Amino acid sequence: MHWDDLKVFLTVSRAGRLETAAAALKQDATTTSRHIRRLEQDLGQTLFERTRRGHVLTDLGEALVRQIEEMESISIGIQEIAGRNQTVSGRIRLGVPEGLGSQFIAPRLSHFTDQWPAVEIDLIALSGYVSVPKREADMSILLTRPKAGRLKVRKLTDYSLRLYASKDYLKGRPAIASTRDLEQHTLIGYVDDLVYSPQLRYFEDILPGLVPRICSPSILAQTELARSGAGLCILPKFIASRHPELKLVLPDEVQVTRSFWLVVHQDVQDFARIRHLSDFLTAITADARNILN
Amino acid sequence: MHWDDLKVFLTVSRAGRLETAAAALKQDATTTSRHIRRLEQDLGQTLFERTRRGHVLTDLGEALVRQIEEMESISIGIQEIAGRNQTVSGRIRLGVPEGLGSQFIAPRLSHFTDQWPAVEIDLIALSGYVSVPKREADMSILLTRPKAGRLKVRKLTDYSLRLYASKDYLKGRPAIASTRDLEQHTLIGYVDDLVYSPQLRYFEDILPGLVPRICSPSILAQTELARSGAGLCILPKFIASRHPELKLVLPDEVQVTRSFWLVVHQDVQDFARIRHLSDFLTAITADARNILN
DNA sequence: GGTTTAACCTGCATTTTTGCAGGTAAATTT
DNA sequence: AAATTTACCTGCAAAAATGCAGGTTAAACC
Numbered sequence: 001m002h003w004d005d006l007k008v009f010l011t012v013s014r015a016g017r018l019e020t021a022a023a024a025l026k027q028d029a030t031t032t033s034r035h036i037r038r039l040e041q042d043l044g045q046t047l048f049e050r051t052r053r054g055h056v057l058t059d060l061g062e063a064l065v066r067q068i069e070e071m072e073s074i075s076i077g078i079q080e081i082a083g084r085n086q087t088v089s090g091r092i093r094l095g096v097p098e099g100l101g102s103q104f105i106a107p108r109l110s111h112f113t114d115q116w117p118a119v120e121i122d123l124i125a126l127s128g129y130v131s132v133p134k135r136e137a138d139m140s141i142l143l144t145r146p147k148a149g150r151l152k153v154r155k156l157t158d159y160s161l162r163l164y165a166s167k168d169y170l171k172g173r174p175a176i177a178s179t180r181d182l183e184q185h186t187l188i189g190y191v192d193d194l195v196y197s198p199q200l201r202y203f204e205d206i207l208p209g210l211v212p213r214i215c216s217p218s219i220l221a222q223t224e225l226a227r228s229g230a231g232l233c234i235l236p237k238f239i240a241s242r243h244p245e246l247k248l249v250l251p252d253e254v255q256v257t258r259s260f261w262l263v264v265h266q267d268v269q270d271f272a273r274i275r276h277l278s279d280f281l282t283a284i285t286a287d288a289r290n291i292l293n
Numbered sequence: 294m295h296w297d298d299l300k301v302f303l304t305v306s307r308a309g310r311l312e313t314a315a316a317a318l319k320q321d322a323t324t325t326s327r328h329i330r331r332l333e334q335d336l337g338q339t340l341f342e343r344t345r346r347g348h349v350l351t352d353l354g355e356a357l358v359r360q361i362e363e364m365e366s367i368s369i370g371i372q373e374i375a376g377r378n379q380t381v382s383g384r385i386r387l388g389v390p391e392g393l394g395s396q397f398i399a400p401r402l403s404h405f406t407d408q409w410p411a412v413e414i415d416l417i418a419l420s421g422y423v424s425v426p427k428r429e430a431d432m433s434i435l436l437t438r439p440k441a442g443r444l445k446v447r448k449l450t451d452y453s454l455r456l457y458a459s460k461d462y463l464k465g466r467p468a469i470a471s472t473r474d475l476e477q478h479t480l481i482g483y484v485d486d487l488v489y490s491p492q493l494r495y496f497e498d499i500l501p502g503l504v505p506r507i508c509s510p511s512i513l514a515q516t517e518l519a520r521s522g523a524g525l526c527i528l529p530k531f532i533a534s535r536h537p538e539l540k541l542v543l544p545d546e547v548q549v550t551r552s553f554w555l556v557v558h559q560d561v562q563d564f565a566r567i568r569h570l571s572d573f574l575t576a577i578t579a580d581a582r583n584i585l586n
Numbered sequence: 587g588g589t590t591t592a593a594c595c596t597g598c599a600t601t602t603t604t605g606c607a608g609g610t611a612a613a614t615t616t
Numbered sequence: 617a618a619a620t621t622t623a624c625c626t627g628c629a630a631a632a633a634t635g636c637a638g639g640t641t642a643a644a645c646c
Contacts, residue, residue: 003296003368018624028605033625043375044565052613052623060375067371071364075296078360082336082353272337311594321635326595345593345643590645595638602633608626615620 003071005039008032009047010068013061017054092277093122095137099219100260101125103239104288105281112280119273139274140263141281143199156260157285159292160237161202163254164246169229179207179253186231187212188222202256206234241291257293260285296364298332301325302340303361306354310347385570386415388430392512393553394418396532397581398574405573412566432567433556434574436492449553450578452585453530454495456547457539462522472500472546479524480505481515495549499527534584550586553578 008025012032015021022029036055040047047061057065096105102125109121124137146153170176174184189203189212196217203212214230216222219239226233227243234254240246262281264274285292301318305325308314315322329348333340340354350358389398395418402414417430439446463469467477482496482505489510496505507523509515512532519526520536527547533539555574557567578585 001368001372003300003364006368006371007296029623030606030625031604034603043372045375050624052611054623063374064371067367067374071296071367074360074364075294075299078299078357079294079336081356081360082338322593323595323636324634327633343594345641347593588646590643592643593641595640597638598636600633600635602631604629604631606627606629610625611623613620613622616618 001042002035002038005035005042006068006071007075008035009039009061010065010072012036012048012055013057013065016056091120091122092139092273093124093137094277095124095140097141097143097219097260098125099223099236099239100141102220103223103236103242105284108284111284112277115280116273116276119276121277138265139277142261142263143197143258145259145261146263152264154262156262156281157289157292158257158259161234161256161258162237162240162251163232163249164226164235164240165232165249166227166229166245167247168245169226169231170247170249176249179210179250182207182210182232186214188214188216188225188231188233190222191215191217199258202234202258206254206256237293238288238291294335295328295331298328298335299361299364300368301328302332302354303358303365305329305341305348306350306358309349384413384415385432385566386417386430387570388417388433390434390436390512390553391418392516392529392532393434395513396516396535398577401577404577405570408573409566409569412569414570431558432570435554435556436490436551438552438554439556445557447555449555449574450582450585451550451552454527454549454551455530455533455544456499456525456542457519457528457533458525458542459520459522459538460540461538462519462524463540463542469542472503472543475500475503475525479507481507481509481518481524481526483515484508484510492551495551496527499547499549530586531581531584 008021011024012018012021015024018029018032022032025032036048045060046058047064048055048057101123106123106125109123113119113121122137141156145155174181176182176185187207187210190200192201192215195201203210214225216225219235222233223235223239223243225231226235227245232249234256235246240248262278264278301314304318305311305314308317311322311325315325318325329341338353339351340357341348341350394416399416399418402416406412406414415430434449438448467474469475469478480500480503483493485494485508488494496503507518509518512528515526516528516532516536518524519528520538525542527549528539533541555571557571
């Protein structure tokens, strides 16, 4: 016996007609009819007389209504209990690129945790990425749109990368008027075989023929190298803008745009806390459009 | 939210492991897993931690078990109420060929109604047949096996038809030693264009070239014609055996076997009274094999 | 530390359920 | 009496659920 058939039975008993009950159940009247049929078969009894005026309960049908109403009360109670628990609590594991994590999200995250005090966040900001399909995280921000998996994916924002160097590096060094001048300079970039996303292979596109002399897989390390005067580095604008000592170089010639994609595992997408965090990330990126692009 | 998911949840909470719960539910463990997943999604909460030891209830999961156990108690109560009502009562409409109905079933039916006093029977014995798919009857005995429809069909029995005439008809009439001698006799048969089943078109097969002189669509009328000495008639053995004045003619040459099929509408096949009547019909035909064949 | 095992999960083929179009029958209307 | 309306039901195509084979992973074992 299927409990769902009992639910359908109760709706039909109240509506008195298949069409009305089916509308309330958001299903086709034929489906509703089949549920009733199956229940009658399973119980070996007729529960409704089919009349021109609609479905009329038999004596046995009448006897069952009260019982099933009790089941309904319980199911409503269950949804209330769960809904209360859904008052935005629990832990979220969020995997993000390290630069975005520590330079953009971390300084803003208190706005979220202040608003939802019962939510706990694991902010995993790494050079590398954590896999949502592999359940390493509930939610992730990626540089590439994933093509497969039980994921809910949407674009979060575009962001801009540009060439920067510290004031100290530029002082006393040959002037830079075009990319050709960079040949006499020290460049900082990613370790080529440790690049974790093809989207970070922008060096060759932007500065063809030039090879970074100092490399790190970590964008944060690259930032610190540039700040300390080690050389010029292509950095996201949102990172460089936090360091006043970094100057923009060749703004018209060196520029590339990339995107961040928000990825949520299907299993948790409807959790209240997940929805709130998604909304929060969307809001902060929209507010910071001028430092992202 | 699906109530059936609650039932699955309860089973898993008791078993502690997917495989065990799935076996109890007579479904694949993957299906059981998907039901749990769907419930967690619908409620927006995790109800089980997946551990190496199996599914372990979360605090919320624990809180729901008691509630759902209450629903289970009610559903078991519902099945008990319906089972009590299943104590073989209600009305059955049974459509049968007229001869079988009035000459074979009617004289025996009191054995059934004595045993199940709360069951009411509409025995529709007609020359023609009543349609189970059209809901003209819950159950029917047909000469042909139906090929389509939401029916449960099985063969009830074979029966034999032979040539009979009354003693009065035969006395003073030319002797009959072979079918050739029948040319000088009066034959009784069906009205050809009113035959309601192809299985009753046996006259031409058995007595080729001979044409019945006196015809009726009713096998009972044909029986009465034969008894009154109007002529020779091909009759089912189970009918002729009730009339001692009818003599068997050409037993080695004139014989045909046909079958009766029991047909039940799927919607009522599990009703206790339907099952009992089916069993009864099976029993009386088995007991009367010597007068059927 | 390497291998094995147990519990669960993914992807694809198969089965079941559902929705849609149209049919049926009885009651109502003309 | 014929036509219309209303409520439900059948058959087929589409969608969803289920079963099956094999993969994954963390814990247990050697």
